[in-house]
Structures are given as structure tokens and as C-alpha cells.
Amino acid sequence: MRSLKLAAVAIVFAALSACTATVQNFSNQPFPSDVEKLSMEEIEATIIEAASARDWIVQREGEGHLKATYAPRSHSAEVAIAFDKKNYSIIYVDSTNLNYNGTQIHRNYNRWVNNLRQDILRAVSARAALAN
8 A cells, every 4th residue: 555655656757747847038139130221119119019919018228137937827937038249148037837946847838938039039039131
């Protein structure tokens, strides 16, 4: 009976472990060189549009600094987005109901942030390509 309980605990622990991953931060992700012809305001507006398209709520913290929150159902994730004309970064700030323990977090967080990263790069690159 005792071994059955230990096996059940091990299965539950393994299932919970499979749902977590190391927190992904994206530091100094390069923009294509033609992004330099955009103003900081244009870059900021494009980042906000890209994030908003995936239901992130974005607040301006200062020039080149945004805070974005994604809150599906009872979960939430907050990230800091820093940018200039050459690079951008997306860094974990806080979360709710994502089992964050200092290094590990629910794997959905990484999927959400990676989608945000790709959307920002795609949108800013497209805007730069259309700029004069």
C-alpha cells in the first residue's frame, strides 16, 4: 500500500514537472538595420500594436520602456519591454498562477513571450520596410 502511495506521488510530481520550463528572457534582440530610420515613437506604436493584437495590455513606462501584461483566464504574466533603434528586450517581471519559483514557470509563459517576440520583430520590420 505504501509503495502505491509513493508511486501516485511520483506520478503527480512528474506531471507537474512536465508543465514547467526555465523562464525565457529575450535580451538585446536585434532589429534589422533599416529600423534605424523609424522614430522611437513609431517603434513604440508598432510594438504596442503587435502586443495588443495578441491581447497584451501595454503601458508606457518612459521612452524606450513598456510594461505588458497578458491575463488569460485566471493566469497573468507581466513583462518589461525595452527598446531602442537597434535592439529590443522582453524580460519577465511577475506572474500569477503560473507556478513561478525563481527560475521555472509554466511552459505556456514561454510560448506567450516567444509569440510576442516574433510579433514585435515582424511588425517593426514591416513598418521599417514601408518607411521612406
